[in-house]
Amino acid sequence: MPVLFLNIIKLLFIVLLFLFLWQVARSIRSHVGTNPGARQEGTGAELVLLTGSEETRRVRVRHQGHVVGRSPDADIHIDDPYASEFHARVGLQDERVIVHDLGSTNGTYVNGRRVTNPTSASRGDTVQIGKTILEVR
Amino acid sequence: MSRTTEAALLVAAALLAAVGVAITEFTRGNWLDAQVAITFIVFLVSFGGFYAAVRIWAPGASSLLLPTAAFLAAIGFVEIYRIDGDLAAIQRWSLIVAGAVGAGTLWLLRRSGVAILNRYRYVLLAIGVALLLLPLLPETWPIQGATVNGSRLWVRIEVPVLDRVLSFQPGEIAKVLITIFLASYLAERADAMATVDRRIGPLKVPEPRNLGPILVAAAIAFLILIYQRDLGASLLLFALFVTMLYMATARSFYVVTGAVLAIGGGVAAYLSFGHVARRIEAWIDPFAVYEDAGYQTVQGLFAMGSGSLTGSGIGLGRPDLIPAAATDFIFAAVAEELGLAGSIAVLAAYALFVAAGFGIALRSKDRFRKYLAGGLTAVIALQALIILAGVLRLFPITGLTLPFMSYGGSSLVANAIIVALLLRVSHEERT
Numbered sequence: 001m002p003v004l005f006l007n008i009i010k011l012l013f014i015v016l017l018f019l020f021l022w023q024v025a026r027s028i029r030s031h032v033g034t035n036p037g038a039r040q041e042g043t044g045a046e047l048v049l050l051t052g053s054e055e056t057r058r059v060r061v062r063h064q065g066h067v068v069g070r071s072p073d074a075d076i077h078i079d080d081p082y083a084s085e086f087h088a089r090v091g092l093q094d095e096r097v098i099v100h101d102l103g104s105t106n107g108t109y110v111n112g113r114r115v116t117n118p119t120s121a122s123r124g125d126t127v128q129i130g131k132t133i134l135e136v137r
Numbered sequence: 138m139s140r141t142t143e144a145a146l147l148v149a150a151a152l153l154a155a156v157g158v159a160i161t162e163f164t165r166g167n168w169l170d171a172q173v174a175i176t177f178i179v180f181l182v183s184f185g186g187f188y189a190a191v192r193i194w195a196p197g198a199s200s201l202l203l204p205t206a207a208f209l210a211a212i213g214f215v216e217i218y219r220i221d222g223d224l225a226a227i228q229r230w231s232l233i234v235a236g237a238v239g240a241g242t243l244w245l246l247r248r249s250g251v252a253i254l255n256r257y258r259y260v261l262l263a264i265g266v267a268l269l270l271l272p273l274l275p276e277t278w279p280i281q282g283a284t285v286n287g288s289r290l291w292v293r294i295e296v297p298v299l300d301r302v303l304s305f306q307p308g309e310i311a312k313v314l315i316t317i318f319l320a321s322y323l324a325e326r327a328d329a330m331a332t333v334d335r336r337i338g339p340l341k342v343p344e345p346r347n348l349g350p351i352l353v354a355a356a357i358a359f360l361i362l363i364y365q366r367d368l369g370a371s372l373l374l375f376a377l378f379v380t381m382l383y384m385a386t387a388r389s390f391y392v393v394t395g396a397v398l399a400i401g402g403g404v405a406a407y408l409s410f411g412h413v414a415r416r417i418e419a420w421i422d423p424f425a426v427y428e429d430a431g432y433q434t435v436q437g438l439f440a441m442g443s444g445s446l447t448g449s450g451i452g453l454g455r456p457d458l459i460p461a462a463a464t465d466f467i468f469a470a471v472a473e474e475l476g477l478a479g480s481i482a483v484l485a486a487y488a489l490f491v492a493a494g495f496g497i498a499l500r501s502k503d504r505f506r507k508y509l510a511g512g513l514t515a516v517i518a519l520q521a522l523i524i525l526a527g528v529l530r531l532f533p534i535t536g537l538t539l540p541f542m543s544y545g546g547s548s549l550v551a552n553a554i555i556v557a558l559l560l561r562v563s564h565e566e567r568t
Contacts, residue, residue, distance in 0.1 A: 009160055010450035014475060016156070017212070017482040020149055023142070024204055024489055028496075 045097050045123065047090060049078070050133045061136075065091025067102070068129055082106050082130030090127065090134070097121045097136050106130055140192065143200035147188055150207035151180030157215030157451055164452030176218070179229045180211065183236030187553070190240030194247040195564035201493040202556050202563075206541050208486050210549075212479070213542025216470045217463045220456055224463050224544050231546035239553035246561050255505045258321035265314030268307035272365060287412055288367045288536065308370050309551035313558075315374065316516055319381050320508035322350075327385035327504070340390055351391060354378040355398045362402075366412055369535035373520055375399060380515045385508055420533035433460045437469035437528050441480075448476030463544040465536055468528045483542070484525075491518045497563040510562045513555045 047066075049057040059066065059076060066075035071085035084104040091098050100118040101108040109128040110119050121127060127134040155177035162170040184207045191198055210232065218225035246253070254261065272282040272289045283291040283304065293304045323330075330350075335342045358375035361367055379395030382388075406413040415430040423431030423438070436459040443449065456462045456470030463470075472480045494514025501507050517540045524539050526532035538548040 006164070006450050006453065009163075010447060010453075010475075013153075013156065013160065013451065014447060014478045014482070016153060017208075017475075017479060020146065020153065020204075020208055021482060021485050021489065023146055023149075024201060024208075025485075027142070028201060028489060028492060 045092070046137045047076070047127075048135045048137050049076075050135055058137075061090060061092055061097055063092045065089045065098075065100075068134070069102075070130075078129065078132045080130040080132045083132060084130075087129050088127075093120075097125075099127050104129070140196075140200060143204055144188060146204035147184045147207050148181070150184065150204060150211045151177050153208070154180050154211035154214050157211070158218050160450070161215065161219045161452040164450070172218070172222075175229070176214070179232055180207070180214075183232040184210075186233075186236045187239045187557075190243045190557075191560055194243040195560050197566070198560035198564040199493055199497055202490065202559055205486050205490045205493070206552070206556055209483065209490075209541035212471060212475075212483060213467055213539070213544075215451060216456065216467055216474070216542075217544045219452055219474070220463045220470060227546070228544050228549075231549045234546065235549040235553035238550050239557040242554050242557035243561060246557075250565050251506060251509060251558065251561055254317050254509070255321045255324070258318050261314045262318040265311040265318065268311040268314070269361070271307045286536070289365045290367055290370065306545070306547040308365075308367070309547040310554070312370075312374065312377070312516055313513070313551055313554050316377065316381075316512040317509060317558075319378065320505055320512050323381060323385040323508050324504040326350075327508075330382070330391075331386035331388055340393060341388060342390055343388065348394070351378070351382065351394060351398070355395075355402060359402055359406075362406055362413070363410075366410075367536065368413060368416060368533070369523065369537035372399075372523060372535055373516070373537060376519045376523070377512065377516055380519065381508060381512045384511045384515070385504075416533045416535075420530060423530065433466065434530055434534060436460065437466050438530060440469045440473040441529075444473040444476045444480075446476050447478050448472070448474045450474060464538055465524060465534070465543065466528055467539050467543050468525055471542075487518070487521050487540075490514075494518075494559055497559055497566070500566050501562050502566055506562050506565065510559055513559055516555060517552070 045061045047059045047061055049059075067086050067089050068074060068076040068078060068083075069085050069087040070078060070080060070083045074086055076090075084102070084106070086102050087104040088102055088108040089100040091100070097120060098118050099108060099110055099115060099121050101115055107114045109115065110121050111125050112128070121136050123136055125136050127136065155173050158176045159169065159173045162168075162172065184203060188203060191203065214225065214228060214232070217228050271280075271292050274280060274282040274292070276282060279295060281293050282289055283293050285291050290306050290308055291304050292307055293302050295302050330343060330347045332343060332347075354375055358371045361374065362371040365371075375395070376399075379392060382391045382395075403413075407417050408414075415426075419426055419430035419434055423434040425431065427435050440454065440456055440459055443454065448454070451474050454470075454473040456473050459466045459469055468480065468483065471483055475482070491514055494510060494517070498507050498510035498514065501510055520537050520540050523532065523535055524537040527534040527537075538545050540548070540552050
């Protein structure tokens with residue numbers, strides 16, 4: 001009898017341990033990851049300019065789109081020797097972000113893949129122009 | 138998770154500790170002992186104080202870290218209590234002090250935030266290095282170095298008022314200060330260090346002058362190994378440095394170089410130092426030196442093996458047969474009495490803590506905070522990995538404490554500071 005009793009307490013204690021961890025683990029999903037969408041209201045997508053891993057500029061994507069390039073006349077001017085004067089256009093179509101390469105020399109990459117036709121990008125995707133990374137948020 | 142759930146989980150962790158103590162006393166033939174209530178109150182005071190500080194000075198902080206740390210501390214405390222009641226009595230005071238230090242850290246940073254650490258990085262580095270060197274003081278001074286188990290890591294201070302000798306391991310605090318320095322240094326230099334213009338085979342190689350810091354780190358790690366004979370601290374500092382370098386530059390070159398330096402240093406240490414050679418021989422074939430250097434490892438293996446799936450039950454195993462069961466080998470004691478199931482719970486708790494820590498690093502707003510949170514999380518992760526691998530004989534025994542669980546005040550206090558800094562970084566992400 002005492003052996004059985006001790007075995008039951010032993011198992012109950014282990015069950016308690018896992019119940020505790022389960023409670024913690026349930027809420028970890030919302031804590032891990034960058035979860036960028038949580039901070040802004042509405043559905044408007046934003047382009048975030050990253051230098052290294054740091055955010056340097058943030059632009060709300062508009063319907064008519066922005067031309068990104070090295071030229072001072074580009075809507076989003078980037079100081080990047082690897083970018084063309086007018087490198088790519090980033091616009092909206094049916095609430096989706098569309099990336100359109102404008103015949104650049106070094107190419108435009110969405111998530112590391114070179115794109116030549118207009119390509120849609122969703123939140124969390126990266127657009128590389130020259131050596132500059134833009135993240136869609 | 139809301140702050141209320143967090144509070145409930147902290148109470149639950151205190152209950153776990155109390156229930157564990159009650160079971161231990163029950164197996165000794167005592168029904169509810171006063172120790173059960175004392176343990177419950179100590180956990181409530183320690184973590185409750187820390188929790189209150191979070192609510193006041195870092196209300197935006199993640200609510201995952203404290204419950205996980207409390208969970209690990211509770212399981213660790215139950216095993217310590219079960220192995221040696223006197224150690225448990227000291228550990229209770231350490232828990233209260235650690236809770237107060239954690240709360241105090243949040244109070245200190247309440248206005249300036251972690252940014253102030255960035256500003257005074259060289260001061261912090263100097264204090265860190267001084268703390269590392271402190272145990273080398275002669276044994277006749279009022280503040281004296283001391284050799285314990287062949288490693289010179291301890292400092293003793295005689296307190297005339299209390300007529301007591303306080304002893305602590307300054308290296309524990311030093312590792313936190315060095316992490317802060319590295320985060321600040323790398324936030325400034327990482328770009329230069331990540332610049333690569335050459336290749337050797339598949340490996341991108343940075344400029345030779347960027348190798349300076351990694352060589353300095355290897356030299357410091359080697360000096361600790363020689364003068365303090367501490368394999369654990371030496372390995373931990375070097376691994377931390379390589380991890381943070383990789384975190385900041387994303388260049389596998391540094392990891393490869395670090396591994397080469399570590400293996401080279403390991404072989405050199407094996408050939409030239411008796412204490413390292415003994416550890417490695419005890420790792421390769423502990424049964425051959427069972428009577429001597431391999432005794433601890435073998436006892437640990439027997440303990441874990443006898444634990445089987447659900448263990449012997451708290452209070453019913455013989456973890457007291459393992460040398461250093463309450464400190465370095467506490468995981469073997471847990472595996473013996475709570476079995477594979479309990480060990481997995483412990484590992485899962487570390488995984489949750491590390492995931493939460495890296496989550497904070499990913500969401501933090503600038504590089505210093507990213508590397509700080511990532512580095513502090515890496516300290517806990519690496520320390521747990523190194524000592525767990527040692528206990529499981531995947532790696533030679535190095536003599537580190539298992540974070541939050543092992544008996545030891547310095548370690549608890551240092552880990553409380555780490556938790557407080559992580560909470561503060563996570564609070565600042567929203568501001």
